[in-house]
Amino acid sequence: MSTREHILAAVRTALQDAPAVPDIPRTYRQDGNLNAEERIDVLVDRLEDYKAGVTVVDEAAIPATIQGLLAGARSYVVPAGLDPAWLAWETEPSRVKYDGGGHGARSVTELDATDAVVTSSAVTVAESGTIILDGSPDQGRRAISLIPDHHICVVHSRDITQILPEALRRLDGTRPLTMISGPSATSDIELERVEGVHGPRRLDVIITKQSGKLPAS
Amino acid sequence: MSRTALGMPGLRPGSGNLFAEEKFPSAARRELGNSQLRRNLKHATSTIRTKRLNVTGELPDWEELRDAGSALKTSVMARLPELLEAFEANVTARGGTVHWARDADEANRIIHELVKAEGVDEVVKVKSMATQEIGMNEYLEEHGIAAYETDLAELIVQLDHDKPSHILVPAIHKNRTEVRDIFLKEMPGVDPHLTDEPRRLAMAARAHLRAKFLTAKVAISGANFGIADSGTLSVVESEGNGRMCLTLPETLITVMGIEKLLPTFSDLEVFLQLLPRSSTGERMNPYTSLWTGVTEGDGPSTFHVILLDNGRTNALADEMGRSALHCIRCSACINVCPVYERTGGHAYGSTYPGPIGAILSPLMTGVEAEENGSLPYASSLCGACYDACPVKINIPDILVHLRGKDVDAHRGGLPSQLDVGLKAASWALSDGRRLGAVEKLLPLGRAAAGKDKKIKKLPGIAAGWTQSRDIPAPPSQSFRDWWAKEHKES
Amino acid sequence: MKIALFATCIVDGMYPRAAQATVAVLERLGHEVVFPKGQACCGQMHVNSGYFKEAVPVVANHVRAFESEDYDVAVAPSGSCVASVKHQHPMVARRAGDAGLEERATAVGKKTYELSELLVDVLGVTDPAGQLGSYFPHTVTYHPSCHGMRLLKLGDRQAGLLRGVEGLELLDLPEADQCCGFGGTFSVKNADVSSAMLADKTANIRSTGASVCAGGDYSCLMHIGGGLSRQESGVATLHLAEILASTEAEPVAVPGPAGQTVKVVVK
Incomplete structure (x- = not known):
């Protein structure tokens, strides 16, 4: 018998009393009850609590906001599918390192020598301040939002849910997913939280004000 | 360390x-x-x-x-x-x-x-x-x-x-x-x-x-x-x-x-x-x-x-204990445990310390393995762990269940002081008349307490109690006796 | 209402005054109290020590005793014993494969109340000073025992009753929800950890400056009182029932930790 069969047989033997499979009480909240502005307010509160930088702007102000945040960066990486309009102000194209698409993948060493990264995001949970990236072309592969020390992330208000169940329903679970709630942190020494360990030590979130409700879920 | x-x-x-x-x-x-x-x-x-x-x-x-x-x-x-x-x-x-x-x-x-x-x-x-x-x-x-x-x-x-x-x-x-x-x-x-x-x-x-x-x-x-x-x-x-x-x-x-x-x-x-x-x-x-x-x-x-x-699969086979496998390793039980707070994790030996470890380790290895049979007793059964557990593992009940397994595993061997004491207590405490008869001996304890009405040193396993606590002198009569005197007519 | 008293073995043998006080309080409210004679112990010491086999006759005795008497509800001045009756008794019977005893134990458990639960939820006591004449002119801190707090979910019932006693000044106990370290045979099997927990509990009690530590469970109070006595702290332990039974005409004597009366400054 293979190990696999051994284990499965042991599991079946352990369950020979045929324990009942219970119904799952899904009485917890499946949907939020806050409107779009309230969701933004909650999200801002949570992100600031995590010591992330937060700016709430009109969609039209995204490029200028990114420009401001990148003022000190010698170079930054962007996923190939990022909205080019967001970087239309850039006058030093050598600062920009595209990753993915026709540009190929930047090496780890190159990413490590890059100051910042700009991405969009898939969906964001206001109540826990959680931004979720799913590897779409405007977010790129996981390494690019990990290695540079400064992550600038754009969150569209239409992609903000109040609670986690709403957000998960909008995602494909088989894509590589990264849930980000503030800059990297540790509480390993005396349970005192220190922001900024191995992941980006600086996280700036640009939230777009945009009317229009989330599609009913 | x-x-x-x-x-x-x-x-x-x-x-x-x-x-x-x-x-x-x-x-x-x-x-x-x-x-x-x-x-x-x-x-x-x-x-x-x-x-x-x-x-x-x-x-x-x-x-x-x-x-x-x-x-x-x-x-x-x-x-x-x-x-x-x-x-x-x-x-x-x-x-x-x-x-x-x-x-x-x-x-x-x-x-x-x-x-x-x-x-x-x-x-x-x-x-x-x-x-x-x-x-x-x-x-x-x-x-x-x-x-x-x-x-x-x-x-x-x-x-x-x-x-x-x-x-x-x-x-x-x-x-x-x-x-x-x-x-x-x-x-x-x-x-x-x-x-x-x-x-x-x-x-x-x-x-x-x-x-x-x-x-x-x-x-x-x-x-x-x-x-x-x-x-x-x-x-x-x-x-x-x-x-x-x-x-x-x-x-x-x-x-x-x-x-x-x-x-x-x-x-x-x-x-x-x-x-x-x-x-x-x-x-x-x-x-x-x-x-x-x-x-x-x-x-x-x-x-x-x-x-x-x-x-x-050993843990899974234990109907009373299998819910220990629900554990998502959050450590909430550890953080609220008064025993862990005083001993730290190394005292438990296993990778899994605290209340969850005290049930998980013996469930996985069997209570008779090494000294894992001592782990289920590492709790005052205060219940803080059960309250904190996000998946509601009834740790106190499983601790008690595993104590039962440990006691049963040692039946037939040389009885410990606790074995003897609890067996005798079972006899006395399973009948009101017997308990009443034992209570007639309370004045003896009263005499043993002496002038300051405290018992300060006990022998055997009870010495564990008197290392930091007195026992008050027993009362002159039990409630049972008091009640009988008060209600003679019934 | 006809109320059956389950004195519990520790109160019966060591602290009869708590049972006497329970009787006094219930009679003062106009209820009839009966004492099922066959009663002895709830058996939690056996269960909690893993001696399930030895617990069976203890449980069977309790069930028999409380079936043999006619009453409306049963009451015990102990959260842990009531929790045992309600929760452990059916489990012990189930493990012993005795479905009949399980059913009977469940029925007895359903009719059994912890004292504060009975007073507040069933008998409607909201004002001990007014309804019972409770009077206790001392500073008191209160230890909510684990089983009452967590298994029976007594919440504010006991402290609420204490607050309603005339003359009583209730002082908050720091880290009140922490276990005193008793845990039955835990206190001897893991005597060092138990003593460390007790040391923190008594330090917190002494930090309040109260002259009395009150509680609803004499097992914990015996443990705490034993520590306070060893430390010669001068702080007494008293059961909630004793404080509720105390009146201006017949004030309860405040015992020292070892039973002797100590001088208490009356305000």
């Missing part, structure tokens, strides 16, 4: 680090003597208790989430064979390779073979209870492979040649000054002017590990959750060391206990709310990674997952 001087305990082939090598009371006595340890633990556990209560209290549906989490885990255990097979099929379909390991040794051998096949002699590691449990680092080291812990606390413990003492914060027994001293002594190239400010210490760890992350070819992780219907795995972490390990190396090896499955992706909506709030007391941990098999152009190109039994 006195343990440090003794070095790492030898591994037991087959089951790894699941054993109390010493009876809990004597291990506890030694740890209690370390006043620095007690101060550190008190500070840390009370900090995290407050944080947890704040973030669990703010969710209007916290209790409903706990109910759903508990039912989901009950369902997973009942359906485990089909879920394991589905998980295996889905991982395989997505380009991953599934291995099975009955015990620690088998898991270690598989990992070693896989690492060897990549032609490397070092790996980076995400903090993982499963790899602690099987003693993987030690096994790999014996076979010439260095496994670098990348979680800050695990790094501290590894540099100090110590053992983790907590599921979530393995270096909870160390304070900042001790951590600074360990770094100064053991971390190559560390700034000699390093202070004990936690931020500075974290930055030192960042600098120390950066090159390892960027060059490692193989990473090893555990998993918080495995999704049966998609083959998805998840690691919940804070520092980004997990993301580094899960994303940058070419090969990823994940060791996961067979009980970690959830039926569907959407079930994460329950557990990703329960876990961080119960664990670090945060609304959400900084980083959660989910991956399914291999994704072209993003992350490792080779992925292995090892499904580990190592005693889990």
